[in-house]
Amino acid sequence: xxxAWAQQQGLVLGQRKVEGKSNEITAIPELLKVLYLKGAxxxxxxxxxxxxxxxxxxxxxxxxxxxxxxxxxxxxxEIEALFKQALKTDWAGGKLPSMQAKTNRARSSRNSLLPxxxxxxxxxxxxxxxxxx
Numbered sequence: 566x567x568x569a570w571a572q573q574q575g576l577v578l579g580q581r582k583v584e585g586k587s588n589e590i591t592a593i594p595e596l597l598k599v600l601y602l603k604g605a606x607x608x609x610x611x612x613x614x615x616x617x618x619x620x621x622x623x624x625x626x627x628x629x630x631x632x633x634x635x636x637x638x639x640x641x642x643e644i645e646a647l648f649k650q651a652l653k654t655d656w657a658g659g660k661l662p663s664m665q666a667k668t669n670r671a672r673s674s675r676n677s678l679l680p681x682x683x684x685x686x687x688x689x690x691x692x693x694x695x696x697x698x
Contacts, residue, residue: 567592569600588612594621602627614640 567589569578579600581592589612597607597618602625609618611632622629635641 567596569596590615593618597621597625600625604628605631631649 566580566582570581571578579596581596583592585591593609593613593615595619598621602622605627607622607627607629609629609631611634613619613629613631614633619629619631633641633644643645654696
């Protein structure tokens with residue numbers, strides 16, 4: 566079972582059953598599609614670090630925070646390098662120019678503390694910031 570939880574209200578907004586031999590990767594996009602997410606912050610553990618899931622969140626005009634694990638080596642290393650660079654240059658709390666993020670279906674413009682990842686090298690776009698347009 567996959568559930569969407571509204572933290573502030575303490576409510577379950579929706580649920581989708583995970584079919585037989587499937588896993589959450591197939592149920593999460595189905596659940597996201599029926600929810601009104603515009604302006605919301607969607608948080609998902611590492612199973613949500615998938616292009617289809619991230620694209621669905623972007624299409625719904627929501628922001629996201631998704632865990633990345635070391636099994637997505639290139640993406641993990643790129644994020645790690647960005648944070649190391651940010652610490653060296655003291656970007657904490659700083660504002661950078663607006664960046665363009667590309668996915669296979671969506672385009673968004675956001676202000677970000679860290680530059681966007683190189684989409685051509687990353688296995689998934691799991692680095693969208695939380696600053697509204």
